[in-house]
Amino acid sequence: MHDTKAKGQPVTATIMFDLDGTLVDSLPDLAAATNNMLRDTGVRPLSMDQIKQFVGNGLPKLVERVIYHCDLSMGQHADLCQLTLAHYNAASSDRTVVYPGVLQALEHLRDTGCVLGVCTNKPEAPARHVLEAMGLAPYFDAILGGDSLNTRKPDPAHLEASFAAVTPAGPQLFVGDSEVDAETAHRAQVPFLLFTEGYRKSPVADIPHTASYSQSSELPDLVMKVLQSLDQNA
Ligand SMILES: O=C(O)COP(=O)(O)O
Numbered sequence: 001m002h003d004t005k006a007k008g009q010p011v012t013a014t015i016m017f018d019l020d021g022t023l024v025d026s027l028p029d030l031a032a033a034t035n036n037m038l039r040d041t042g043v044r045p046l047s048m049d050q051i052k053q054f055v056g057n058g059l060p061k062l063v064e065r066v067i068y069h070c071d072l073s074m075g076q077h078a079d080l081c082q083l084t085l086a087h088y089n090a091a092s093s094d095r096t097v098v099y100p101g102v103l104q105a106l107e108h109l110r111d112t113g114c115v116l117g118v119c120t121n122k123p124e125a126p127a128r129h130v131l132e133a134m135g136l137a138p139y140f141d142a143i144l145g146g147d148s149l150n151t152r153k154p155d156p157a158h159l160e161a162s163f164a165a166v167t168p169a170g171p172q173l174f175v176g177d178s179e180v181d182a183e184t185a186h187r188a189q190v191p192f193l194l195f196t197e198g199y200r201k202s203p204v205a206d207i208p209h210t211a212s213y214s215q216s217s218e219l220p221d222l223v224m225k226v227l228q229s230l231d232q233n234a
């Protein structure tokens with residue numbers, strides 16, 4: 001029998017990416033929006049490290065965590081979400097930077113025929129703005145935000161809908177930086193590649209992952225390795 005897929009030959013994949021803490025370091029702008037909201041509310045600002053602990057489950061959850069932390073009232077939740085989002089929309093890319101090597105990795109993956117998308121808990125409008133401002137938008141065939149559906153990560157439906165929004169090319173992979181991403185991938189039964197330098201809260205060993213990387217320049221090789229091992233186990 002003739003095997004058309006020679007071993008070691010690069011294969012393509014459909015790869016979804018998380019945004020905050022995976023493609024971009026957006027914490028300074030997220031923290032500024034949060035602290036501007038707190039200033040408007042007459043509350044002292046929080047440290048960037050503290051706010052980092054609140055990121056990962058989308059803006060409404062971030063605001064909820066701030067409310068509990070600062071002893072505010074959940075009755076203000078909707079208003080404070082709106083205020084935080086207004087501040088964030090006014091300056092969502094001022095201090096945000098793309099992690100080193102991301103652009104080249106995306107370029108490389110696209111060149112090998114991979115189809116790429118974004119599945120983020122950040123609201124879709126600022127997610128699109130940040131991706132445009134960073135020059136990353138052209139690499140992605142779909143961008144689903146935390147408010148694109150009536151559910152979000154860790155609900156696997158968010159990731160599944162993101163995959164459904166692109167024309168598939170080979171096996172599915174999910175790349176992210178957090179416990180939320182790992183849980184999403186696990187529940188969607190999609191192999192998970194963990195970027196270890198984002199906003200995770202627990203040790204790498206405690207976060208279920210298929211493979212991990214600390215430099216985005218390693219990502220294309222890692223993707224190929226994971227695809228080859230999937231191929232061998234098939
Ligand atoms: O908005 C958040 O809380 C996190 O966004 P992310 O899903 O891109 O990490």
Ligand SMILES: [Mg+2]
Nearest residue numbers: 018020021177
């Ligand atoms: Mg993230």
